[in-house]
Amino acid sequence: MTPRAEQVVLDYLSEVGQATYGYLTARQRAVYLTELRARIDEACGDSTEAEQVRRVLEDFGTPEDLVARECAEDSADRERDGDGDAEENGNGAASRKVNREPPPWRDGPEPGAAPRHADREPPPWRGGPDRGLFGGAGRTAVRDRAGDTPRGAVVALAAAARQYPPEMFAIGVYLVSGLVGQVALVWVVGAVLVILSDVWTRRDKRVAVAVPLAVTVISMTFWSGEAPYIDQIILMSLMETGVVGLRAAALGCVIYLLVRITRIKRATDI
Numbered sequence: 009m010t011p012r013a014e015q016v017v018l019d020y021l022s023e024v025g026q027a028t029y030g031y032l033t034a035r036q037r038a039v040y041l042t043e044l045r046a047r048i049d050e051a052c053g054d055s056t057e058a059e060q061v062r063r064v065l066e067d068f069g070t071p072e073d074l075v076a077r078e079c080a081e082d083s084a085d086r087e088r089d090g091d092g093d094a095e096e097n098g099n100g101a102a103s104r105k106v107n108r109e110p111p112p113w114r115d116g117p118e119p120g121a122a123p124r125h126a127d128r129e130p131p132p133w134r135g136g137p138d139r140g141l142f143g144g145a146g147r148t149a150v151r152d153r154a155g156d157t158p159r160g161a162v163v164a165l166a167a168a169a170r171q172y173p174p175e176m177f178a179i180g181v182y183l184v185s186g187l188v189g190q191v192a193l194v195w196v197v198g199a200v201l202v203i204l205s206d207v208w209t210r211r212d213k214r215v216a217v218a219v220p221l222a223v224t225v226i227s228m229t230f231w232s233g234e235a236p237y238i239d240q241i242i243l244m245s246l247m248e249t250g251v252v253g254l255r256a257a258a259l260g261c262v263i264y265l266l267v268r269i270t271r272i273k274r275a276t277d278i
Contacts, residue, residue, distance in 0.1 A: 012058040012206045015276075016065070017048055019209065022275030023071035031079045058206055165266065168273035175207050179265045182216075186258035192251045195220060195258050202265075212268050220257040227253025 009017070021041055028037045051064050068074055169176045181198030185191060202208055202216045224246070231245035 009052070009056050009061065010058065013056055013061040015206055016058050016061050017045070017052075018276045019207075019272070020048075020065050020068075020071065021045060022272070024075060025275070027071045027075040031075060164270045164273050168269045171273060171276075172207055172269060174201065175205055175265075175269055178202050178205065179262055179269070182258045182262045182265065186255045186262060189251060189255060192255050192258070195254060198258075207272060208265075208268070212265065215264060216261050219261060220254055223253040223257035224250045227251075 021044065024044060025037055025041055028040065032040055048064070048068070051067070052061055055061055055064060069077065178198045178201035181194060181201065185193070185195035185198065199217045199220070202213055205213075208216070228242070228245040228250040231241075231249045233244055233248065235241045235244055
């Protein structure tokens with residue numbers, strides 16, 4: 009596969025891993041993702057381009073649907089096999105024999121049992137209970153794992169900068185446009201780079217493009233000046249109040265994209 013196609017697969021596996029929270033333990037999740045990667049490679053065959061790989065992944069379904077479907081099928085099959093194997097013993101009592109082997113990513117719960125929940129809460133950057141960017145009062149002590157510490161986040165960000173230089177350059181364009189008012193409109197260049205990237209998800213692209221545009225338009229409505237023609241109204245309101253909103257939104261997107269690129273890097277290291 010090309011590097012971009014490989015990244016598409018890694019992003020998909022990352023989202024599948026997030027969807028398995030509440031279904032699989034950490035060990036089961038690792039085995040399941042390994043099995044799923046093998047299935048994806050087999051389905052891709054000679055497909056090496058990113059678009060070809062995306063079409064193959066569409067056949068698997070969304071990560072949420074895939075996990076829900078396979079876990080539900082596993083549970084239903086267990087219950088059905090268990091009921092079908094019930095036999096009458098010599099005293100007339102029913103004895104249940106289940107011969108079906110559990111899949112390698114399950115520890116073999118009882119037939120019909122609901123999917124087991126993970127043994128621990130997922131960390132904040134994987135959809136856990138603490139969804140904020142900053143810690144709040146009363147938070148438990150920082151865990152020892154490097155990925156959960158501020159230093160670990162900095163290391164992950166530095167690693168992301170080495171692995172995704174075009175995406176980090178786009179973030180830099182957003183930062184410059186937010187800090188330097190005279191070149192605020194250079195944000196357009198950063199937005200184009202984000203759209204063309206294969207690393208960012210569709211949600212990331214919508215946030216990075218739609219939010220600055222929406223905030224700019226809203227800020228332009230606060231312009232209280234006057235002009236005889238509509239084009240002059242648009243230009244003057246953009247330069248006086250719209251740019252202020254654009255700069256603020258660009259800085260907000262910088263924080264968002266930095267968090268996202270760090271999470272993407274961590275997900276590829278799973």
